[in-house]
Amino acid sequence: xxxxxxxxxxxxxxxxxxxxxxxxxxxxxxxxxxxxxxxxxxxxxxxxxxxxxxxxxxxxxxxxxxxxxxxxxxxxxxxxxxxxxxxxxxxxxxxxxxxxxxxxxxxxxxxxxxxxxxxxxxxxxxxxxxxxxxxxxxxxxxxxxxxxxxxxxxxxxxxxxxxxxxxxxxxxxxxxxxxxxxxxxxxxxxxxx
Amino acid sequence: xxxxxxxxxxxxxxxxxxxxxxxxxxxxxxxxxxxxxxxxxxxxxxxxxxxxxxxxxxxxxxxxxxxxxxxxxxxxxxxxxxxxxxxxxxxxxxxxxxxxxxxxxxxxxxxxxxxxxxxxxxxxxxxxxxxxxxxxxxxxxxxxxxxxxxxxxxxxxxxxxxxxxxxxxxxxxxxxxxxxxxxxxxxxxxxxxxxxxxxxxxxxxxxxxxxxxxxxxxxxxxxxxxxxxxxxxxxxxxxxxxxxxxxxxxxxxxxxxxxxxxxxxxxxxxxxxxxxxxxxxxxxxxxxxxxxxxxxxxxxxxxxxxxxxxxxxxxxxxxxxxxxxxxxxxxxxxxxxxxxxxxxxxxxxxxxxxxxxxxxxxxxxxxxxxxxxxxxxxxxxxxxxxxxxxxxxxxxxxxxxxxxxxxxxxxxxxxxxxxxxxxxxxxxxxxxxxxxxxxxxxxxxxxxxxxxxxxxxxxxxxxxxxxxxxxxxxxxxxxxxxxxxxxxxxxxxxxxxxxxxxxxxxxxxxxxxxxxxxxxxxxxxxxxxxxxxxxxxxxxxxxxxxxxxxxxxxxxxxxxxxxxxxxxxxxxxxxxxxxxxxxxxxxxxxxxxxxxxxxxxxxxxxxxxxxxxxxxxxxxxxxxxxxxxxxxxxxxxxxxxxxxxxxxxxxxxxxxxxxxxxx
Numbered sequence: 001x002x003x004x005x006x007x008x009x010x011x012x013x014x015x016x017x018x019x020x021x022x023x024x025x026x027x028x029x030x031x032x033x034x035x036x037x038x039x040x041x042x043x044x045x046x047x048x049x050x051x052x053x054x055x056x057x058x059x060x061x062x063x064x065x066x067x068x069x070x071x072x073x074x075x076x077x078x079x080x081x082x083x084x085x086x087x088x089x090x091x092x093x094x095x096x097x098x099x100x101x102x103x104x105x106x107x108x109x110x111x112x113x114x115x116x117x118x119x120x121x122x123x124x125x126x127x128x129x130x131x132x133x134x135x136x137x138x139x140x141x142x143x144x145x146x147x148x149x150x151x152x153x154x155x156x157x158x159x160x161x162x163x164x165x166x167x168x169x170x171x172x173x174x175x176x177x178x179x180x181x182x183x184x185x186x187x188x189x190x191x192x193x
Numbered sequence: 194x195x196x197x198x199x200x201x202x203x204x205x206x207x208x209x210x211x212x213x214x215x216x217x218x219x220x221x222x223x224x225x226x227x228x229x230x231x232x233x234x235x236x237x238x239x240x241x242x243x244x245x246x247x248x249x250x251x252x253x254x255x256x257x258x259x260x261x262x263x264x265x266x267x268x269x270x271x272x273x274x275x276x277x278x279x280x281x282x283x284x285x286x287x288x289x290x291x292x293x294x295x296x297x298x299x300x301x302x303x304x305x306x307x308x309x310x311x312x313x314x315x316x317x318x319x320x321x322x323x324x325x326x327x328x329x330x331x332x333x334x335x336x337x338x339x340x341x342x343x344x345x346x347x348x349x350x351x352x353x354x355x356x357x358x359x360x361x362x363x364x365x366x367x368x369x370x371x372x373x374x375x376x377x378x379x380x381x382x383x384x385x386x387x388x389x390x391x392x393x394x395x396x397x398x399x400x401x402x403x404x405x406x407x408x409x410x411x412x413x414x415x416x417x418x419x420x421x422x423x424x425x426x427x428x429x430x431x432x433x434x435x436x437x438x439x440x441x442x443x444x445x446x447x448x449x450x451x452x453x454x455x456x457x458x459x460x461x462x463x464x465x466x467x468x469x470x471x472x473x474x475x476x477x478x479x480x481x482x483x484x485x486x487x488x489x490x491x492x493x494x495x496x497x498x499x500x501x502x503x504x505x506x507x508x509x510x511x512x513x514x515x516x517x518x519x520x521x522x523x524x525x526x527x528x529x530x531x532x533x534x535x536x537x538x539x540x541x542x543x544x545x546x547x548x549x550x551x552x553x554x555x556x557x558x559x560x561x562x563x564x565x566x567x568x569x570x571x572x573x574x575x576x577x578x579x580x581x582x583x584x585x586x587x588x589x590x591x592x593x594x595x596x597x598x599x600x601x602x603x604x605x606x607x608x609x610x611x612x613x614x615x616x617x618x619x620x621x622x623x624x625x626x627x628x629x630x631x632x633x634x635x636x637x638x639x640x641x642x643x644x645x646x647x648x649x650x651x652x653x654x655x656x657x658x659x660x661x662x663x664x665x666x667x668x669x670x671x672x673x674x675x676x677x678x679x680x681x682x683x684x685x686x687x688x689x690x691x692x693x694x695x696x697x698x699x700x701x702x703x704x705x706x707x708x709x710x711x712x713x714x715x716x717x718x719x720x721x722x723x724x725x726x727x728x729x730x731x732x733x734x735x736x737x738x739x740x741x742x743x744x745x746x747x748x749x750x751x752x753x754x755x756x757x758x759x760x761x762x763x764x765x766x767x768x769x770x771x772x773x774x775x776x777x778x779x780x781x782x783x784x785x786x787x788x789x790x791x792x793x794x795x796x797x798x799x800x801x802x803x804x805x806x807x808x809x810x811x812x813x814x815x816x817x818x819x820x821x822x823x824x825x826x827x828x829x830x831x832x833x834x835x836x837x838x839x840x841x842x843x844x845x846x847x848x849x850x851x852x853x854x855x856x
Contacts, residue, residue, distance in 0.1 A: 021526045024470060025519035028477075032516065034567055035508050088772075090265050090347060128345065 056147035060137035070137035076163040079189040080109045086117045087125035089153045091172035096129040098173040103132035112136040199249025200340035206242035207330045213323035217316035229316035233304040240301035247294045254281045260346035263339045269352035271742040279363035283353045286339035293329050295374040317385035328510045336503045355770040361421030368414035373479040375407020380476035383469045387525040397459035408448050409827035416820035424780045427793040429808045439562040440482030447475040450551035453544050463531035477515040536608040543601030550594040557586045595649045599656020621655030643708025654697035661690050688830025692823045699819025705812035718802035726809035743768040748794050765794045789813045
């Protein structure tokens, strides 16, 4: 079986023909760069109208008998993290060890808000995975979450000593984003008088 | 355990794909048949392994195994079985596995039915095809593994977006992927041809069934997607120029161009490097479509699978597949010399015009889709490009395309007879102009675009019928002769006639439903009635309803045209999905295949009653019927004798003076 004959490599081309065939790849390289630049912008960063504004006013009942609930007034004094979670949310389970580690370090007070959840299920969730929160509140109606501009659970907010929201992290906490996003910002806020 | 077996099967599939890349290509280069023949069993094995892997995941969805992360995140025990299954591809990880499954199905199909291809060529095709497989299986294993476990397993899953819980969307992705991924075959054939440095009519004939198959599936997929948007999203529209819709439309446009230009290669042995380019472009656009949807670079209502990390991987994959093939194209395409000559007015000329217009239309949609991204890359404002842009750019391009569409098939190859064509098209021209003027007078000149549209639809339909009549010599001889010719007409010719008629039908549906629709939007309580387009809509009552994972209310409307009895009773509903706390309005539609009566119950009002939107859409059903007819035309063409298995044989081409025969 003979293979197909190949056109000899030295075949002459009409002058100027080659650059014409380079147009597609040139266009593609341009496009590739634009796509690459587009990827550096994180679409998950939703501009929040509340950044650098005071946290909304709220007063939520406690989830657990031995931990207090959470109100706007509790956010003042020192920088804290406010973490929205729910028992029905799988990424909340994933971030539980990260929160537990952060709570054990004692670097920062973490307040939890159980979002649109059955309180009994919320309590079971904390029993099973450990409670990293100093205060845990129930937002059964999800009203406070709306005031915070919550995009989904889990979501974590950094609130400064004056009670203003300084940063929000949509999605689960991971060891990586804890190191790169949360801890440096907290440290900067804690250094401030 | 089954899930781990599925994971393992996918890893094995990757190994097999790697073998399939290297060995056959090596064999084809060195001329060793034994090595080339590794391709077929490898392609079959790759398919079997991916199918095992897919079945393992499917099993986890069917049995609601919430220890599997993707199942826990996307399924729920109370979901109806159909949506448990479709939930598999309603999310990123599972949909990528479906993508790869379909890829391997195509590979296995070439291995099974490609016996007529020369061994070296087949080996190259399957090797190139396996390269795509390696890339995407790696993508799944490294960034989107659907087989990950979660511990402890949650008691129940999170369910999926209720908008996706619908039969239309359950079957939309498989069809869309059959189309997208099907163009991978045209791509592999094109790259293999570039590697060999040769494209000839036999090549065009080999690649045609695969392109047709992909095109039919994509047509059906777009049709389903558009119909889903129409009845599920509840705003009465069927196309929104959403980036994700455009992502499926661009490969469709360039794939349509490819189908037409490949005919020129097949019949006239010219337009070769352009056809190759279209084959590369169409698959590139399919990949870009995947990229746009998967990476979230463009935010859209559909972007439920946004993830920049995966985006980076896909970008790399795109760079390798598209960049690599275009470099090969730049090196190899100049040696593809045409042998056929033709005059501008000829069948070839008409097909070149078709290609130019379709390619320009593709670029137009591409720019509109990516313009926001370009702006964003230079830190400009966030914008979105909407319907007005496409009305101003895309629609004018379609007008000459449709005008030429009726005349093109009447032209002969090489040199066409324009005055002769003009004479034959006298009647279609007269009738369509009369329809255009008539509808415009009827409408009082208020919707000029709709009149032009309906006139064009008539023109395309009548021109196509004129062509058919000419082929069978209708009224030019004894009727028995016409019948005999009708029977002897090749399936490919029937396919074209059917598909072109489908275009006319879709066009008529689009323009009439847009230009002459009527709507009534008002707050209504039970007992109220309203008149829309001459029909009396009476809001009879409301009643509670429930399904396995939702509760809601159902309204009942009687529609009558003034007679004693209503001609239809419609029951739109509002469903609240308890898990997601999401309320969806379910549309109710009555159709008589000429018009749709459409009602949707919106938000309840504080003072009582609901916002009720009522639409009357004349000819709207034709939009989707036309699309299905187009797909059917493709299928008929696919059954043509010359494309059947084993039929295409590379013949010696005398005209070119080269020896092409594989001796």
